[in-house]
Amino acid sequence: MKQLLATLLFAFAIALPAHAQLLAPSAPASQPLDRIVAVVNDDVILQSDLDEAAHAIEQQYAGQAGQLPPVNVLRRQVLNRLILMRLQIQKAQDQGITVSDADVDRAVQGVAQQNKLTPEQLRAAVEQQGSSFAAFRQQLADQITVQRLHQGVIQNSVSVTDSEIDNLLNSPNYKAGEVHLAHIQISIPGGADAAAIQASQAKAEQALAAIKGGMDFNAAAIRYSDAPDALDGGDLGWRRMDEIPPAFADTISSMQPGQVSPALRGPTGFHILKLIGERKGDRKMVTEYHARQILIKPSDLLTSAQAEQKAQDLYNRIVNKHEDFAALAKEYSKDDTTANLGGDMSWFQPDAWGQTIAGKLAELKDGQVSQPFQSEAGWHILERLGTRQSDQTVQLERAQARQAIGNRKSDQAYDDFLRDLRSNAYIDILVPELRETDTSANGATAQAG
Template sequence: MKRFLAPLLSIVVFALALPAHAQLLPNAGAGVTSSPNQLDRIVAVVNEDVILQSELDNAVHAIQQQYASQPGQLPPQDVLQKQVLDRLILMRLQLQKADDQGVHVSDNQVDQAVAQVAQQNKMTPDQLRTEVEHTGQDFGAFRQQLADQLTVQQLHQSVVHDSVSVTDSEIDNLLASPNYKAGEIHLAHIQVSIPSGADAAAIQASAAKAEQAINAIKGGMDFHAAAIRYSDAPDALDGGDLGWRRMDEVPPAFADTVANMKPGDVSSALRGPTGFHILKLIGQREPSKQIVTEYHARQILIKPSELMTSDQAQQKAQELYDQIVNKHADFAKLAKDNSKDDTTANIGGDMGWFAQDAWGTVVTQQISQLKDNEVSKPFQTGDGSWDIMQLLGTRQSDLTTQMARDQARQAIGNRKAEQAYDDFLRDLRANAYIKVLVPELRDDTNTPAGAGKSS
């Protein structure tokens, strides 16, 4: 199966990494169907919605296909079904909340997502459609999955935007803290949840499950396989891989443990706010100085409008270029009189010093070809405008300190966002009506945090 069934990490331009809760769960027709005479049954009720046996079967089958070359990494069938059902419930709850809040995605956004998935797999959208249908899936259902994921991403953005802010004081405190660690680490984790409002027996059951996972790893089980088998986290079926992250993004409760680990080490079971966590340090890399090329330039931007066609805008830009190059007209005066860029026109088109990609790839391509004081020929920008640029200077700047502050801001924001959305999900689930109707699919001994109301 092609990699288009892997989680999509960059469908939307978004400051935060895609939350694990929004990862793509294959559930379109994946080759498992009910016979004509077999009635589909409801396996779970989620508020006023239901999850059908066929949905669960198709999702489980898709996961099995994904691990077809490594079937030993999957847990027993009953455990896998519970994990997949739990993820389906969590997705359904988020989609319901998004609908309540009026969060929806357009067909155009889904089209863009399809195009991006196709590009990531070196295909055209038509080739992607053919490949999806070749695997036995319905392309309409595949599009719906992408729409669902985009919807959850927008919900996540809304929740985080309303609850997360980072102050300069927090950045200063983090950078000045003796516990601040530079560099990046590649982590994987296993999370064994503790139910909301759990009693001593439930906490002990979670601790025992975490200990089983540790013993399995010590006994030779691959950490990736152990995460699939034992973890309650939404990323369990992805092997618990957290990817590369900066040391300052590690929750403070775990930072000291991680700081003392070497690549390949596995931690003991660490008690956190939502349960027990087992961490594996896969790799680490030291920070390096951030030396970047910066340019000082000025521009004259001519925009098409209701009174000026694109061809007329191009002709106007060419006339201004001829005045500058052939008649030695004053660039700054022409910019002030003619440029339609609101941020630079009044200061003679001066763009100040900027990093290589600050104004986009088109500007970068043009500016990198110029010598000091050279004027570019008119070129078209991404929005159809015509631009003339003059390079005033080039320099190499050490942005290590500034980038450290930017990274600290992002790390604090990511940490707060992760906690805020986790709290949101726990709240969402605790206040939902969830009833699993099939006894063998219930997991009463270790129900994920905030299992919801049931009867």
């Protein structure tokens, strides 16, 4: 529970909006003023915001303090994430993106269910840690806002064509399967000169040397990476090989789990990859059903009770009087797609006709006729005629290739969007020790206060 709350509390700490009030509430006279540590366009980040977010990270890594970098490095990383969150929220507000209380209520319910809590228990757990549930709700609202901003950006800039899918699947570099990766990103700012590129490469080599010297990869990511996931140890999760840029995929395919790549040059900077695990793609066999049905629909002239009774009468004629199913379907069924075919639904995958019919099919044996049952469409009589195993590998590969290409384009499009967002923002970091000495993909060099 403590680990869960530490993660949740960190998440909402980084998303809290800065307010005009600069004094900590109910602060005793001896407590210093809550100073501004950074200005982000027309918004500010307070020392208390930074303290709370940094403290949440320390809670998240309780018992693993050795993975955290020195305090000043950690605070710079946390501040970078705070700045990036503020910029995204501001952009979303400029675009008129809004989140309703009902949206947040659903998000609260989802978080509670995922952690096997009721919303009331979740609230009590958050408040038990001394945090505000209102702030927790605000964090969820900000997450939804950023998610909708992300969707809008990639929806307007990412498309996948059939020819791109064909090219990927036919490429000699195409590799199936999935890999679990972590990464360290040392970015090169847009328009960088040779000296800036060399500085980024030197930092990447420094990170690689630290890892070879025994530093945990996650700890090195927290210390050196400037990717948005740096504070998560650079964990990219499981990704299909066809989602990964070919230049990186070639390197990864020659690695064993646990190995770390050299510093690889990519379009936006240098990357160090760790292969955590891999799993091969298997053939996808799917159970298909052959069935036929009779559908009786309620109408203005036929109540639901009357439709049920009519279906029951037809069931008795089929099962007890052994009348022909197909002939009755042609005469009485109101399903436009199957009635003229004697109710024949042909071969289909389980969910093709909806969850209600899929569930009923699973209960039947081949040749068995169901009792009348109700769905949103009306009252059904269903006969399962047969089952077979169908190889859907090709169809699945095409669907996965489409998703992989889309994901790759989406990642690049949103990364470019964030780089542009920060490079065009006014960011003034007022605390000297929190300023980066170099530039990063998360933004331009901070201005002096």
